[in-house]
Amino acid sequence: MNEFEENTYQDIKNELVQSVIDKKVDTYFTNRNELTHYYNVGKMIVDAQGSEERAKYGDGLIKKISDKLNKDGIKGFSTRSLKYMRRFYIFQKGQALPAQLSWSHYIILFTLDNIDEINYYIEICMKEKISYRKLHKKIKDKEYQRLPEETKNKLINNEKLNIYDNIKNPITINTFDNNKEDISEKALKSYVLRDLDNFLEQLGSGFSYIKNEYKITIGNKLNFIDLLLFNYIYNCYVVVELKVTDSKKDHLGQIQVYMNYIDKHIKNTNQNKTIGIIVCRKDDKYLIEYSSDDRIRITTYELV
Secondary structure (H helix, E strand, O other): OOHHHHHHHHHHHHHHHHHHHHHOOOOOOHHHHHHHHHHHHHHHHHHHHOOHHHHHHOOHHHHHHHHHHHHOOOOOOOHHHHHHHHHHHHHHHHOOOOOOOOHHHHHHHOOOOOHHHHHHHHHHHHHHOOOHHHHHHHHHOOOOOOOOHHHHHHHHOOOOOOOOOOOOOOEEEOOOOOOOOOOOHHHHHHHHHHOHHHHHHHHOOOEEEEEEEEEEEEOOEEEEEEEEEEEOOOOEEEEEEEOOOEOOHHHHHHHHHHHHHHHHHOOOOOOEEEEEEEEEOEOOHHHHHOOOOOOEEEEEEEEO
16 A cells, blocks of 8 residues: 555544444444444545546455455455445435434445435335345335336425325235246135235235125125225225236226225225225236226236
8 A cells, every 4th residue: 555545544444443332332323323434434435536436446445445454353344345335425425314224224225226216215214114134125026116117206206106106016926835827816815815914015005904805795796805905094995806817897897896885885984985906917008098997006916
């Protein structure tokens, strides 16, 4: 190292040593202090490399620093972790990142390249107070990519979301026995019920389970709603129909009848109108485009 690099190294070393000391102090501010130290280290690295643009590609100094830290007995700061600190500084310069998230959260987030995707998961972490392990699963399951494009645009523009906006497409359904071939609707329903929490989560927030095979009588004929749910955020019943075929006009007519029945015989006057969600193998987007009932949404499923 030249003299400039040596001075930079000493400053970074002091910052990281202090972060290790702060970690051992069990106080409310431990996480905030850790993030502050890593932000400062990231700034030092960028400043030493001359500019943010050069810093993105110049990893030689980072490797020197990491090697020297290890030689000096300061463990746990690999080249990769120092790169994350650099990215943390560059990213946070453009916006205030919440201190409620741990460094483990940010390490997972910075494996992503799309800023809009990162912001989506930050918001989810803050809203739902999820662990970094749960965050890792959401990213692995490509939750953001499965959002409708309209929803992504709303998020970018800070527009208010509605009950339909967070329905994932496709919804992933675990078969547990690796049976991903042709299945019956009964089998599909059993897979959903075996992993019900995961299914509800993929519909969005506020969905709660009431009953499957919900029995209603229309005229003198019994009918069975595949899944009857309630959303406590939007204060409405939700009829879900599971189909192992492509979406059809008949599916729209069927679920509309069920929704109207719930509205007439089950819901209270202070509750909003029932909505319907059809989960099918493949969606014909033109069915919804030309449907007269905007309370119905169609999404697809994928067996995993």
